[in-house]
Amino acid sequence: MSENPFKLIRSTDQPPEHLRAEVVGSVKFVMMLMRMLQLFVADPSAALFERIRIVGGSGEGRKSNTAEPPKDPTT
Amino acid sequence: MLFRKKAKPVSQLSDEDLVAELQRDMDADRFGILYDRYSSKVFQKCVSMTRNKELAQDLTHDIFLKAFVNLTKFDHRSRFGTWLYSITYNYCLDHLRKDQKQRTSELDDDERIDDGADERYEAELLSLRADRLAKVLDVLEPADRGILLMKYQDELSVKDMMDVLALSESAVKMRSMRARERALAKYHVLFPEEP
Numbered sequence: 001m002s003e004n005p006f007k008l009i010r011s012t013d014q015p016p017e018h019l020r021a022e023v024v025g026s027v028k029f030v031m032m033l034m035r036m037l038q039l040f041v042a043d044p045s046a047a048l049f050e051r052i053r054i055v056g057g058s059g060e061g062r063k064s065n066t067a068e069p070p071k072d073p074t075t
Numbered sequence: 076m077l078f079r080k081k082a083k084p085v086s087q088l089s090d091e092d093l094v095a096e097l098q099r100d101m102d103a104d105r106f107g108i109l110y111d112r113y114s115s116k117v118f119q120k121c122v123s124m125t126r127n128k129e130l131a132q133d134l135t136h137d138i139f140l141k142a143f144v145n146l147t148k149f150d151h152r153s154r155f156g157t158w159l160y161s162i163t164y165n166y167c168l169d170h171l172r173k174d175q176k177q178r179t180s181e182l183d184d185d186e187r188i189d190d191g192a193d194e195r196y197e198a199e200l201l202s203l204r205a206d207r208l209a210k211v212l213d214v215l216e217p218a219d220r221g222i223l224l225m226k227y228q229d230e231l232s233v234k235d236m237m238d239v240l241a242l243s244e245s246a247v248k249m250r251s252m253r254a255r256e257r258a259l260a261k262y263h264v265l266f267p268e269e270p
Contacts, residue, residue: 005204005208015132023135024104024106027143
C-alpha cells in the first residue's frame, strides 16, 4: 500500500530561535498593559489624580503654593 | 514542622496543570514552556496553511499572543493542544481569507453524502503523487486545504474537527467531502493527461 501523500508533504520547518524571545517579550508587554488596566479599573480617580492637589475654596492652598518674588539685594 | 508534598518542577507539569497555574497567576516565563512544547507544531501548521515561511512566523507570534490573552477562557473541557490547534487553524484561515479576499462558497450542509462516491474520491486523493498533491493544495481555497490537512495530515478525529470548526458532525463530513471533490477537480485541471 502506498504511503499517505499528505504525510510526505508535511512541513518539517522549525520556527526561528528569535521568535521565542519575541513572543515572551510581547506577552510581558501585554501583562503590563493588563495590570495597568486592572489598576485603573480598581480606582480610576487614584490612578489619574493621585498627584494632583485639590485646593480649597478659601484659596489657602493656592496661597501656600505661591512663592513670593525674591527681594532684590541691591535695594 | 510542616511536611509539604514536594511540588513538581514547572517544566514537568502537564499542559493542563500549567495552564491552570497560568490562569491563577499570569507568568510570561511559564507561558514560555507552553511555547517550547507547541511552537514547532503551530509553526508547521502555519507553513502548511499559508505555504509561506515568513508569514507563518508572524502568524505563529500572533497565535501565541492570542492564546495568552484568551487563556482564562480555556475551560479544560478539551485538551490544551486541541484548543491551541483550533486557534491556529481559525487564525490562519481568517488571515488567508482577508488576504485573498476570498469567500468560501456557501455549502449546503444538509445535502446527503453519496458514501460510495466519497470513498472513491478519498482513495483517488490518497493515491496522488506527493509533488502533485502539493501543487493541488497550493491552488485550493484555504478552507478546503485546511480541512484536508486536518483530516489526512494531522489525522484529527471527526469529534476534534467538530470542535475546531464549531460544526455538527454532518457538516464536517459534508465539508470534507466537498473539499475532496474540489481537490480532485483541481487535480484534473492541473494534470489533464492523468486518468
